[in-house]
Amino acid sequence: MSSSVQSLTVLGATGSIGQNTLDVVARHPERYRVFALTAARQVDTLFEQCRRHRPRYAVMVDRDSAAALRARVREAGLATEVLDGPQALCAVSEAPEVDAVMAAIVGAAGLAPSLAAARAGKKLLLANKEALVVGGELFLEAVRSGGATLLPIDSEHSAVFQSLPDDASTWERRVDKIVLTASGGPFRTRDPDTLANVTPEQACAHPNWVMGRKISVDSATMMNKALEVIEARYLFGLPPERIEVVIHPQSVVHSMVQYRDGSVVAQLGTPDMRVPIAYGLAWPERIASGAAPLDFLALGALTFEAADARRFPGLPLAWAALRAPSGTTAVLNAANEEAVAAFLDGRLRFDRIHAVNAETLQDVLPSKPGSLDDLLLLDEQARVRARHVIQRWQA
Ligand code: NAD
Ligand code: MG
Numbered sequence: 001m002s003s004s005v006q007s008l009t010v011l012g013a014t015g016s017i018g019q020n021t022l023d024v025v026a027r028h029p030e031r032y033r034v035f036a037l038t039a040a041r042q043v044d045t046l047f048e049q050c051r052r053h054r055p056r057y058a059v060m061v062d063r064d065s066a067a068a069l070r071a072r073v074r075e076a077g078l079a080t081e082v083l084d085g086p087q088a089l090c091a092v093s094e095a096p097e098v099d100a101v102m103a104a105i106v107g108a109a110g111l112a113p114s115l116a117a118a119r120a121g122k123k124l125l126l127a128n129k130e131a132l133v134v135g136g137e138l139f140l141e142a143v144r145s146g147g148a149t150l151l152p153i154d155s156e157h158s159a160v161f162q163s164l165p166d167d168a169s170t171w172e173r174r175v176d177k178i179v180l181t182a183s184g185g186p187f188r189t190r191d192p193d194t195l196a197n198v199t200p201e202q203a204c205a206h207p208n209w210v211m212g213r214k215i216s217v218d219s220a221t222m223m224n225k226a227l228e229v230i231e232a233r234y235l236f237g238l239p240p241e242r243i244e245v246v247i248h249p250q251s252v253v254h255s256m257v258q259y260r261d262g263s264v265v266a267q268l269g270t271p272d273m274r275v276p277i278a279y280g281l282a283w284p285e286r287i288a289s290g291a292a293p294l295d296f297l298a299l300g301a302l303t304f305e306a307a308d309a310r311r312f313p314g315l316p317l318a319w320a321a322l323r324a325p326s327g328t329t330a331v332l333n334a335a336n337e338e339a340v341a342a343f344l345d346g347r348l349r350f351d352r353i354h355a356v357n358a359e360t361l362q363d364v365l366p367s368k369p370g371s372l373d374d375l376l377l378l379d380e381q382a383r384v385r386a387r388h389v390i391q392r393w394q395a
Pocket of ligand 2: 154155156228
């Protein structure tokens, strides 16, 4: 595979991960060809990307945006065909011409196309952690039955994957625990009593990473780490009690694996998503990512501290949801998506995101989802419940 050109679909191309992916791809034109680019509604950005990368297809979920893009593409004389609607996301993920799919849509909206890629046996580069948190065992089953290769793009999970031995059948036996690092986000040292009044702009001002707004808020509440604990459980198969979180404000150690003999293997690098993206794209090879090398002398100290339960009450929900009946992680994700959207909209106080998540988890009891439709129904039920809780907290 390494000598031939790989044909790539980028779901969520206009976002932070999508743009970083295209940056890496553009450095290696002999290796990658862009088959399809997708976005929700960012016409200008997707048009520029079409001009630069000449995909066979561009998908806009929003139909008016698709019409606008179609007109611009035609006017510019590009050969790209513009498709619209959520179904088209699946079509460009499972198309026979596609070798690899970068799943970089934000939220549960990315589940269906990620599953389509898994079932079609693609190399699936998973940034869209919510898809795995919602899909759970069903997602893994689709990967197995489709013969897909699932590669984590989330920096922590890429780090764990890089620190594990190749033979997955030995992980359970050799590994004591996985330690996920967390930066602690913008409020790591802020007085927890003042969290009621923080604004979306303050919550999105991450100290180490530039990311989309949803994941930025998740980093500020540490719900991002809660989702990552769930993601790690599904990706690596260790029981939840063998997954730990430690705060590491410099974001240089991207995560670690502790082995039975006490040895710890970690992956380090500058906080730049192009590193795990390049790793996933080229795996099992290594290619240039464009990231600056680590400068140990400039770094000075690497520090570690415990996550404060009063400041980050959402983090323990990960283990609670993993111990509850299957489907519970989907409920947690749906509640959190609704709560974060309400916070970004100015309809919910920052410190009440947790209340919405905890209450929704208590109220919505899943009955073992067995299909994508079951999951989507459960997701909708949880959202309805969460919106209700949000309304009550509004005032
Ligand atoms: P973003 O908000 O910057 O981009 C999201 C992309 O998804 C955009 O292209 C948008 O058009 C598209 N999109 C949004 N809603 C959609 C919908 N309903 N249907 C179809 N497409 C839709 O987000 P991001 O920061 O790039 O994050 C993307 C995913 O990667 C998230 O799941 C996030 O948790 C994960 N991730 C991001 C980072 C990072 O550094 N940004 C790191 C690790 C993991
Ligand atoms: Mg991460």
